[in-house]
Each structure stands twice: as C-alpha cells, then as structure tokens.
Amino acid sequence: MGRLIAVVNQKGGVGKTTTAVNASAALAELGHRVLIVDADPQGNATTGVGASLDQGVFGLYQLLSEQHSFDEVTHSTAVHGLSLIPSSRDLAGAEIELAGSTSRTEIRDVLKPSAQKFDYVIIDTPPSLGVLTLTCLVAAEQLLIPIQCEYYALEGLRQLLYTVDLVKRGLNPNLTFLGLLRTMFDRRTNLSQQVATELEQFFPGEVFATIIPRTVRLSEAPSYGESIITYDPRSAGAEAYRSLALEIVHRTHAPPQLPAGNSGPKAPASSIQTSPAGHLENSLRDSRVDWVDLRHDTSTEAPVVPPHVPNMKGDDNAATRTG
Known part of the structure; x- marks a missing residue:
C-alpha cells in the first residue's frame, strides 16, 4: 500500500511545493514508485515537473468530479518512476x-483505492487552511511540514x-x-542559525x-520544468533533497515518536518579554504544547535515528551567485 504524505503549511513561500516536487524526484531516483498529486489550484507542482496546465490535460479536478478515472488522470513525467x-x-x-460537502473524504476516496500502485503518494496542498487543504489532511496518512528558517x-x-x-479528533484519527x-x-x-537550532531543541x-539551503539553483529549476535532481544533480539543493528522501524512507519504515515526558527547554521569562530571541522561544513553546498534545494521543513507535546528512558547506556560494 502506498504511503500517503501531505506536504502542508498554510503560509506561502516556505518551500512547500519545492519540497513536494524535489522530495518526490529524489524518492524516484532511489527506485521508488512515486505519485505526486498537485492539489494546489496554482499548479506549481504540475509545471515544476514539466507538465502543462492546459485545459485538455485531465487532472485532480476531473478525478474528483468523476469525469475521468484514476488511470486517465495519472500522467508519466520525464523522471523515471x-x-x-x-x-x-x-x-x-x-x-x-466541496464547501457544500460535510464528509471531507473526497480526495481520500479517489486516491486510496489506487495508492497501492505506488510506494509513495505525495500531496502538494494549497497554501491555506481552506476546504481543499482540509480534504488533503483527511486523505493523508502522514504530514511533512516545511518551515522557513x-x-x-x-x-x-x-x-x-x-x-x-x-x-485527528474527527475524520482522520490515524493521521501522524x-x-x-x-x-x-x-x-x-x-536568525537562520537560531531558528534552525531552536526548532531542533523544542x-x-x-x-x-536535513536542512534545505536557500540557493539560486533551487529557485531556477521550476522555470525549466525540472526538479533540482535533474536540473543540477550535483548542487547543494539536490544533495539536500536526496538526504531528505533517505530520511523519509527511514521514517516511513520506523515512524518517529515524541520522547515521553520531554516538554522542551524552558526559556527565562525575562527573555520572552524583552528580546527577539525570547519572542521566538515563546512562539516555539506555544507550538510545542500543541505538538506534544497531538503526538501523545497516538504515538507508540520507536524513535528514529536520522541518517547521515551531507555537508552543505560544499556549495559554491549558491546563495549569492546569479546562475
């Protein structure tokens, strides 16, 4: 049975579609059968793998409206697998x-029966918490949340x-x-250093x-209708997404668990009131409480030991070059 993973964050510009496209391509490069489902009306994942938004191309809408079958709306790409x-x-x-429906199971209903044809089904969700995104959350088994540093x-x-x-409390209690x-x-x-470090601590x-670097090559790849894996295979961005793919494979075979009783580091109250770093810690602590509540309900698996992550410092000044 294919693993259904939704890449989700209601904030735009955090690398959500970039992650959906490049993680999918990296998983395919590893030999996995991967399906990327573009549930964002903007269609950036579609064009990001070289496909077209032309009216003659059947896609998710035609599947949801029962105009065409799963096989008829599933298209091959230039990336093998x-x-x-x-x-x-x-x-x-x-x-x-979909707003008139109360079930929110429409995407799950059309994807689940055929998901076994793939090892991974990656859903690129809209940058909002609207009806389409909620329907994707109901369809997914696991969530990957990209957060800009x-x-x-x-x-x-x-x-x-x-x-x-x-x-989780309603339509999809098994969501993890x-x-x-x-x-x-x-x-x-x-700030990037601080956010990256404190996310790991909290x-x-x-x-x-894996940490995805900000590079020009990652920004360029979609304009050529390619993932970074094929556009610049030796770039820091490509190596980062290959590393992420390895982690995804590892975690989907041994799902992570929040350590019991660990509520995260406590920042001094004075720092929360007076410094930008304190505001960051306060925001993280609030989110941490929600995360602990969610994870505590259903997590019973063993913790994951992450794989080796390549050194990003080998990139040839990707953040500052022009092409």
Missing part, C-alpha cells in the same frame, strides 16, 4: 463545490497544529506527523536532520 496527477485551472472551483514562518505553526488536531523540515536556510544570517526527534 515519478507520475503526476496534475492541477488545473478548474481545481479552483473545487473549493466552492525565519521568525514569521513560525507564527502559523500553532494554527496549523490546531487544525490538524481537529482533523512525518516531521518538520527546515527550509530556505541561509548560513550567513544569525521538537527533539521530530525535525529532519
């Missing part, structure tokens, strides 16, 4: 059409965890977290060891 159910401009209308990217984490809690992924890391800034065992 990677298939795609594309988005389309019609998908924007699905938000309105900047302060504002953390502010929406608590709202996301609250929404996930509602889904695959992990938090630190993205757009800029080693030249103290969510021990839950943060992927």
